[in-house]
Amino acid sequence: MSKHRDQTKESISIAITGSGGAGVMTAGNLLLEVAAQAGWYGLMVRSSGPQIRGGEAAALLRFAQVPVECLDDRFDILIGIDWQNIHRFADEIPLDAASVMIGDPDQGEPPEVFVARGASYAQLAFKQMAKAIPGSWPNMIALGLAAGLAGLPIDSVKAVLQKSLKKGGGEKMAANLAAADAGYAAAANVPAVPRLAARTGHKAGASNAARWLITGNQAAGYGAVRGGVRFCAAYPITPATEVLEWLAPALPKVGGVLVQAEDELASVNMIVGSSYGGVPSVTATAGPGLSLMTEAIGLAVAAEVPIVVIDVMRGGPSTGIPAKSEQSDVNIALNGLHGDAPRLVVAPNSIADCVTATQWAVHLAEALQSPAIVLSDQYFGQTRAVVDPPADLGLVAERLKASAGAEGYKRYALTESGISPMAIPGTPGTAYTADGLEHNERGLPSSQAGDHMRQLDKRAQKLAQYDYGERWADLEGEGELAVVTFGSCTGAAREALARAAAEGIKARLVSLRLLSPAQPASVAKALAGAKRVLVVEQNHTGQLYRYLRAEYDLPGEVRSFRHPGPLPMRPDEIHQQITEWSRS
Amino acid sequence: MNTPAAAAPLTAQAYKSDYKPIWCPGCGDYSVLSSFTKAFAKLQLRPENIAVVSGIGCSSRIPAYTNCYGFHGVHGRSLAAAAGLKLARPDLTVVVASGDGDGYSIGGNHFLHACRRNVDLTYVVMDNHVYGMTKGQPSPTTEPDWDSKLSPGGTGLRTFNPLVIALAAGANFIARAFAGDPNGTAEVIAEAIRTPGFSFVEILSPCVTFRPEQREWKQLVRPAPVTSTEDAARAARRIMTDDGMNIGVLYKADRKPYQPPMGKGKKHPSDLEAEFAL
Numbered sequence: 009m010s011k012h013r014d015q016t017k018e019s020i021s022i023a024i025t026g027s028g029g030a031g032v033m034t035a036g037n038l039l040l041e042v043a044a045q046a047g048w049y050g051l052m053v054r055s056s057g058p059q060i061r062g063g064e065a066a067a068l069l070r071f072a073q074v075p076v077e078c079l080d081d082r083f084d085i086l087i088g089i090d091w092q093n094i095h096r097f098a099d100e101i102p103l104d105a106a107s108v109m110i111g112d113p114d115q116g117e118p119p120e121v122f123v124a125r126g127a128s129y130a131q132l133a134f135k136q137m138a139k140a141i142p143g144s145w146p147n148m149i150a151l152g153l154a155a156g157l158a159g160l161p162i163d164s165v166k167a168v169l170q171k172s173l174k175k176g177g178g179e180k181m182a183a184n185l186a187a188a189d190a191g192y193a194a195a196a197n198v199p200a201v202p203r204l205a206a207r208t209g210h211k212a213g214a215s216n217a218a219r220w221l222i223t224g225n226q227a228a229g230y231g232a233v234r235g236g237v238r239f240c241a242a243y244p245i246t247p248a249t250e251v252l253e254w255l256a257p258a259l260p261k262v263g264g265v266l267v268q269a270e271d272e273l274a275s276v277n278m279i280v281g282s283s284y285g286g287v288p289s290v291t292a293t294a295g296p297g298l299s300l301m302t303e304a305i306g307l308a309v310a311a312e313v314p315i316v317v318i319d320v321m322r323g324g325p326s327t328g329i330p331a332k333s334e335q336s337d338v339n340i341a342l343n344g345l346h347g348d349a350p351r352l353v354v355a356p357n358s359i360a361d362c363v364t365a366t367q368w369a370v371h372l373a374e375a376l377q378s379p380a381i382v383l384s385d386q387y388f389g390q391t392r393a394v395v396d397p398p399a400d401l402g403l404v405a406e407r408l409k410a411s412a413g414a415e416g417y418k419r420y421a422l423t424e425s426g427i428s429p430m431a432i433p434g435t436p437g438t439a440y441t442a443d444g445l446e447h448n449e450r451g452l453p454s455s456q457a458g459d460h461m462r463q464l465d466k467r468a469q470k471l472a473q474y475d476y477g478e479r480w481a482d483l484e485g486e487g488e489l490a491v492v493t494f495g496s497c498t499g500a501a502r503e504a505l506a507r508a509a510a511e512g513i514k515a516r517l518v519s520l521r522l523l524s525p526a527q528p529a530s531v532a533k534a535l536a537g538a539k540r541v542l543v544v545e546q547n548h549t550g551q552l553y554r555y556l557r558a559e560y561d562l563p564g565e566v567r568s569f570r571h572p573g574p575l576p577m578r579p580d581e582i583h584q585q586i587t588e589w590s591r592s
Numbered sequence: 593m594n595t596p597a598a599a600a601p602l603t604a605q606a607y608k609s610d611y612k613p614i615w616c617p618g619c620g621d622y623s624v625l626s627s628f629t630k631a632f633a634k635l636q637l638r639p640e641n642i643a644v645v646s647g648i649g650c651s652s653r654i655p656a657y658t659n660c661y662g663f664h665g666v667h668g669r670s671l672a673a674a675a676g677l678k679l680a681r682p683d684l685t686v687v688v689a690s691g692d693g694d695g696y697s698i699g700g701n702h703f704l705h706a707c708r709r710n711v712d713l714t715y716v717v718m719d720n721h722v723y724g725m726t727k728g729q730p731s732p733t734t735e736p737d738w739d740s741k742l743s744p745g746g747t748g749l750r751t752f753n754p755l756v757i758a759l760a761a762g763a764n765f766i767a768r769a770f771a772g773d774p775n776g777t778a779e780v781i782a783e784a785i786r787t788p789g790f791s792f793v794e795i796l797s798p799c800v801t802f803r804p805e806q807r808e809w810k811q812l813v814r815p816a817p818v819t820s821t822e823d824a825a826r827a828a829r830r831i832m833t834d835d836g837m838n839i840g841v842l843y844k845a846d847r848k849p850y851q852p853p854m855g856k857g858k859k860h861p862s863d864l865e866a867e868f869a870l
Contacts, residue, residue: 044870220868230868233861238854239680241672258864261857267679269672270705277669278676281645284663285681307666397865433661433677433684436640441655441662452611452656453664 019072021080022154023101024147026089028062031147035089036067037392038168039154044221044394046164049075051359051393053576055100056331057093064093066101071158075395077358077499081580083107085157086127087150088118089134095119099575103127110153110198112136112146130198137190143183152188156195165192220360220397224388225250225292227362227398228318229258232290234363235370236405237316238264239289241278243271243297246330247386248320251292272297276304279315283308284442286432288374288405292318295337296327298344298381306345308379309467311442312420312430314407316373318366321385321495323573333386334573335495338551341381342524348464350471352380353524357482357498359388360395365521368479371403376470377430383523385546387496387576413437418449422462426470471525480522483534487514488564489590490535493544494520494552497577501544504582513590523552526559539564540589544582548572604629607639609659616724620771620797620806621650624718625657627769627795628687630778632660635785642685645674647699650725651691651718651797668698671706671715678711682851685785686712692719696732696752703754707761707790712849714784714791717754718771720799720806728802754794755831759824759843764789766827766843767820768836771797772810776839783841789849796837809837816840 022039026032036052043050050071057063068083070076082102088094088111098121103109105126109118112134123129132153134146148169155165165188173181222230229251232240240259242252256266264287269275272293279289293301298319308315321337323329341353352372356365366382373380410417410429419440421428428449431438445453446460454460482498485505493501498519505515518534535541541562543553553568569585571577607629615621632642642660646652648667655662661684665673670688678686695703695717706715721738723729729742732752739746758766765787769777777795784791796813798806816838821827827843 219870220865221870222868226868230861230864233864239676241676259857260853261859261864262861263855263857263859265679265852265854267675267852270701273669274672274675274702274705277665277672278679280665281663281673281676281678282680283676284673285643285677285684287680289676289680303666304669311663311665394870397868400862431661433643433681434640436638439640439659439661441644441664443656443662443664444666445664 018074019070019076019080020158021070021083022085022087022158023069023083024067024087024089024150024154025065025094025097026147027064027092028059030065030089031145032065032067032089035147035151035154036069038151038172039069040392040394041168041172041221042155042160042164043071043158044219045168046160048073049394051076051391053079053387053391055097057096058331064096066097068100078496078503078579079576081578085110085154086122087154088112088115089146089150090115091117091119095121098122108198128199132194138187141183141186141190143180144187145184148184148187149191152191153195155188156192157198162189162192218397220395221392222359222395223250223390223392224356224359224362224384225320225390226254227359228292228356228366228382228384228389229254231363231366232316232318232370233258233262234400235367235403236288236374237290237370238262239279239282239287240264240266241269241275241282241291242266243269243275243293245294245297247322247389248292248294248297248318250389251318251320272300273304276301276315276317280304280308280313283313283315284433288314288370290316290318290370292320294320294322294330295324295340298337298340302340302344305351305379305381306347306349307444309345309349309351310444310446312377312467313442314373314377315379316366316369316382317379318382318384320389321383329574331386332574333496333576334547335385335497335545336547336551336572337383338523338545338547338555341383342555348468350378350468351524352376352378352471353383354380355383355495355521355523356388357495357519357521359391359393360398362388363398364401367401367403370405374405374407376474377407377427378471383495385496410435410438419451420447420449420463420466422449422466425473426466476522476527480520480527480530481534482519482521483516485509485514485516487516488537488539489515489542489586490518490538490540491515491542491544491582491586492518492520492556494523497544497546500577500579501582503579504586507579507583508586508590511587513587515586528560531560535563541566542585542589543568544577545570546573546577602633602636604633607632607659609657611656613657614653615650616801618800619650620720620799621654621718623771623774624651624716624777624795624797625654627774627777627781628654628658630774631781631785634778634782637685641683642687643677644687644689645677646670646689647694648725649691649694649723651689652694654689668694669702670694671699671702671713674713675706675709675711678713679852680854682854687785688713688715690715690717692717692721692731692733693723696754704757704761707758707763707792710762710764710789710847710850712788712790712851714781714793716781716793716795718795718797719754720797720803722799722802724799724802753832755842756828758792759828759831762847763792764845764847765791765841767793767841768839769793769795770809770813770839771795772813773839780841787844789847812837813839816842820844822846
């Protein structure tokens with residue numbers, strides 16, 4: 009299936025900014041819902057300053073009539089409800105001469121960094137307009153304005169607001185509907201942006217019934233449940249908390265439980281305990297939590313207890329940049345355990361894939377009696393998007409269990425597949441002790457060379473021999489140049505390749521979903537005939553690139569293209585790499 | 593707590609495995625193991641319905657010496673693993689074995705929160721005031737002047753009073769036992785298992801190798817001169833003022849155990865999709 013297409017000509021990007029309390033995120037979320045209601049696809053990335061409340065905030069939106077997976081290179085429209093500290097978003101909101109800024113003259117002039125980029129500026133007195141409609145808020149004016157500029161139908165705005173404000177009562181709804189209406193009407197007075205004008209012909213009406221509005225964190229939580237998870241131990245951490253907050257009410261509905269732990273050491277050990285008890289289990293965390301969890305993940309390797317750890321990556325090292333994205337936990341996910349400790353590492357490559365990849369990770373962990381790390385990131389986790397629902401793969405937890413009274417039961421018996429039947433407490437006649445100490449086949453501690461060698465082999469081979477099927481990567485396109493990437497860089501890479509294709513440059517995309525264990529044969533096949541390999545990732549040292557160089561025989565010339573977060577990987581920068589390299 | 597067996601009564605021997613302990617001759621932990629199996633026999637629990645969970649240290653080797661399901665995890669985290677197991681599998685009887693290093697030092701935070709969370713677990717800490725497995729370093733319960741290679745001349749630090757901490761943190765059942773009295777200890781463990789909620793049993797278990805002077809404990813221990821109380825303030829006064837040698841159940845309350853309803857919800861995962869649908 010080729011997903012190559014040039015989305016740049018048919019999408020619109022809008023940033024709504026303001027200081028905390030201005031209602032930026034509310035306006036952005038409602039705008040996304042309006043677009044969804046109108047039949048569009050779209051996404052909203054949240055960006056905010058470090059303050060708990062009251063800091064600068066930006067809702068970064070992109071809409072199209074086809075699914076969008078990444079932010080565009082630039083923004084068409086920047087709306088400033090106010091400009092307090094908004095200059096801090098200069099890098100995250102690229103503007104150019106074709107962009108338009110709309111600000112409230114009572115809130116001062118737009119920041120110089122934006123003006124310097126040549127964007128035109130139009131004024132709209134959000135605050136005064138809202139004041140004139142008692143009970144309304146400036147962000148509702150901004151919502152109407154953005155919808156008007158984007159060419160969204162006013163009926164969709166009204167439908168969304170009516171649904172959303174139902175609880176607030178008649179007066180509140182009437183006021184804010186009026187405010188949105190006023191903002192919508194004001195769009196006519198804003199100087200048309202050339203690219204924008206061409207796009208206002210969008211037609212509403214595509215069916216909504218079969219689409220979802222979902223964040224990657226919700227999606228990962230749902231994927232876990234779909235895969236059969238019924239226990240979660242939770243410790244809050246930005247930007248993974250929403251996975252846990254979604255699971256908290258969801259698990260009891262399907263017969264499961266979520267418990268809050270005292271720290272990440274406890275949360276991961278709790279799920280090792282619950283899974284040892286036979287219940288498929290998950291936790292979610294971010295880099296600092298993953299660091300703390302590594303010892304117990306190693307225990308899960310040694311004791312062969314399936315667990316799933318969802319790591320929503322953020323800027324690192326240490327506390328780093330908690331609320332912003334970076335793909336810099338590749339090293340710790342792949343190598344962060346002591347000893348020779350094979351483990352599964354699965355990376356979703358879209359928001360919808362957060363469902364599927366997590367579901368698959370649960371299935372693999374259970375089938376292979378192994379820990380699985382799901383590498384999501386803040387971009388996926390906290391971005392809300394309109395997506396086509398991912399099909400249920402029917403991949404659920406299927407653990408090979410020992411039956412009662414199994415004769416001469418050996419928990420860690422050496423088998424051809426490396427997988428040995430696991431006795432679940434309560435089963436008579438098969439009691440054993442799960443152990444992080446090296447052990448013999450019975451599970452009894454052993455420091456003998458032979459036992460160590462056999463169990464190391466067993467644990468390595470069960471992962472190496474398993475047939476992972478086609479799901480190990482998404483392969484698209486063809487050509488002598490191959491872009492190899494993973495996770496949230498995939499959307500930008502896909503778009504870059506589409507642009508290159510439109511210019512006659514052929515290239516193929518390899519988006520890795522299974523990072524560990526390495527799949528040398530599959531990669532060799534996918535890259536057969538490639539003469540140039542561009543490895544794209546969002547971190548400072550090229551963690552994926554180094555891993556690929558270590559594990560694979562990559563054909564031809566191999567280059568690393570990378571930059572750290574929090575700036576997202578954008579289509580244009582990958583496109584430039586491709587075109588420059590192709591022409592050289 | 594699981595249901596007692598209906599068939600022929602199980603003896604203490606039925607709960608023992610054929611695996612030989614690594615402990616030094618004379619170690620108090622042998623007696624504690626025997627108290628475990630006696631307590632299980634007293635309650636007539638099916639071995640397969642018991643899980644013995646531990647961390648790292650001499651005392652934490654206990655699980656494999658029983659014929660029950662065992663979990664020998666990482667250092668200090670036994671209470672977390674045990675809580676996960678019990679919450680996911682409320683039908684099991686979960687007993688946790690630990691020591692003063694594993695339980696009070698590296699696992700100290702989990703101790704606080706296990707008391708507070710009050711999951712129906714029995715937590716048995718074999719306290720010998722020393723790290724034995726690493727061959728003789730001071731633990732949180734070691735006397736400040738105890739000389740060792742790692743702390744020449746002693747740590748100079750006051751000792752940790754685990755019973756007071758358990759009480760302050762919300763443990764529902766607090767007892768002290770002595771390894772030299774395996775029958776009495778078995779009684780206490782059985783009562784701890786029988787009592788819903790988080791039960792904490794501190795067992796004075798001599799380390800004859802690194803703390804040979806602890807052989808004298810058998811002359812020093814005595815039954816607590818008073819019966820157990822439900823009054824936390826009274827219990828606190830007693831625990832804080834005794835010399836650490838009073839044996840018996842010292843505090844017992846009836847706080848409701850923490851057990852969110854596992855397995856109650858009957859929805860299918862796809863029923864959850866409605867909240868995402870446009």
